[in-house]
Amino acid sequence: MAVIESHELVKIYDEEGVPVRAVNGVDVSIKRGEFSAIVGPSGSGKTTLLNIIGGLDEPTSGTVSIEGTDLFALDQNERIDFRLHHIGFVFQAYNLIPVLTAIENVAFILQMQGKPNRECRQRARELLESVGLSDKIDKRPNELSGGQQQRVAVARALASKPDFVLADEPTANLDSTSSANLLDMMAELNRKEEITFIFSTHDQRVIDRARRVMTLEDGKIVSDETREPETA
């Protein structure tokens, strides 16, 4: 069964009286363990689509179901709670809570889920190890490089054992080496732990790593290809 199933998704923004169809009839189905990229020119609707799939934004019409749950049948509060338990997020920036250390940032999600403190820290430590940051667990975000911050964000996204991880241009603020490292790490997590990743990107090197590439143009999916990724 698909993890994510969207049907006839439409999002119309009103730009000073002119309707903008940011997402214009998208049907996607994402299966467990996929490592997919959504690509397309700027303004093609990538962010809008990811936000709707992640339940951050409501579509004008259409449905999204995640593991059988109709996302927009939930009310606002239920949806926040659903995100906490089922979806991992990695944003382009502003991912971390600046006053908390790396381990506290990761543990925070687990604490919100009501897990006991000891367990939270233990799991946060393991996750930071798995993203290669075991020596940085007590550093604050401003003491970490951009790439390290994004790794913490990935660890945080994985903390709740989500159904999938959404990453909107996770490498946009990173140099090429850091981008490659982050992608390696995500690919490895995908391979070893079957984590489902969906990310949007402009970056050709990132696109090359994806096993499925969906291309958006003017809010529509114009191509959808599955292939063996190039190895770095």
Next chain:
Amino acid sequence: MIFKLSWKNIWRNPVRSGSVIAAVLLGTWAAIFLSAFFSGMYEQHIRNELDNHVGHLQVHAPEYNEDARTAHYIPRDDSVARIIRQYSFIHSVSNRTLANGLASSSANNYGVTIIGVDPDEERQVSRIHEQINTGTYLDTTRRSPVVVGEPLADRLKLEIGSKVVLQFQDVSNEITAGLFRVVGLYSTSNAQYDETHVFVHKKDLSPLLGRSDLTHEMVARVDDFHRADVYADSLDAMLGGVVVESWQDVSPMLRYINSSLDTMMFVFMAIIILALTLGIINTMLMAVLERTHELGMLMAIGMNRSRIFTMILVETFLLTLTGVPLGMLFSWGSISYLQDTGVDLSIVGEGLREYGLGTHIYPIIETDHFLYLALMVAVAAVLAAIYPAWKALKLNPVEAIRKV
């Protein structure tokens, strides 16, 4: 967890957090201290007026209240005084002979009220004897002494030993006069009173009016001047043929001041607390809006509204609830220091005398009033925390994240 995050958040901008604490501290202090200052000022004004001039209760013949002639004296004053003195709430009573007339010196003349007293009795109800700046009070061996206020002495060019002729109507409405010698100059906080009231011996004044001992006014002190109204009513009901009035009846102005104090305080506190509330709201709102992205991210990753709300609320609480006790401490300290030393207002002192005040104000506050004000500030600070927290809820996570 939320508490810990709030705690860390307030350390992000120590200057801003410090300024919120300082504002709350100042607000608490201002509310409490100013309240104590004005209570002290009004209490002092009322006490001065009562101690020096009005007394707590006054007894007159009903006709005297209609028309203050010397003929309208209190009949059977001895028995009236005896009945009054039987009440346990009565501290002391002084019988006064009164005459309205003219004081003349070689230089000038001026309309005055002449008050004839028995100095020993009068000491028990008023404090004019303590306000003598030059010379002595009436207890002197000199014949026909008179004590006049300094402003009157200036006007009539009087000094100790000067002769003054006091002219008035006797009980038969005939004009009569007596020659008195100035033995003392007094000065109270009420300059207007001082200019128009002179004190002589009752036993000197009464014969001039045509009787050996006449009483127009009995002034009594009671145990608690705040209860004077009640005491006056019960005495009035007991005594026939006379009118008993409380100081509030005698001086509607004082009654007004006394009763308007609460209203004034309320308006004052409302202004202080409003300013404080707006200050807190403004600062904390800034702290929230500055973190738009972060709050959006927190909502996106699953921090629910009640947690966001609680987090911001706790941040404000930590600051305000540090400020309130500090403010209480400061105001307690400054009040206890100044209630003995007084706030020296001698720079503006001359102006204050016009209003019947001394040059030092001794702030006073009752414990429950103190706690009540602190509580009010705390409640206001808590209410002020709600708006920024509520505003944080209105953030849309998508918008918050998108704005890079």
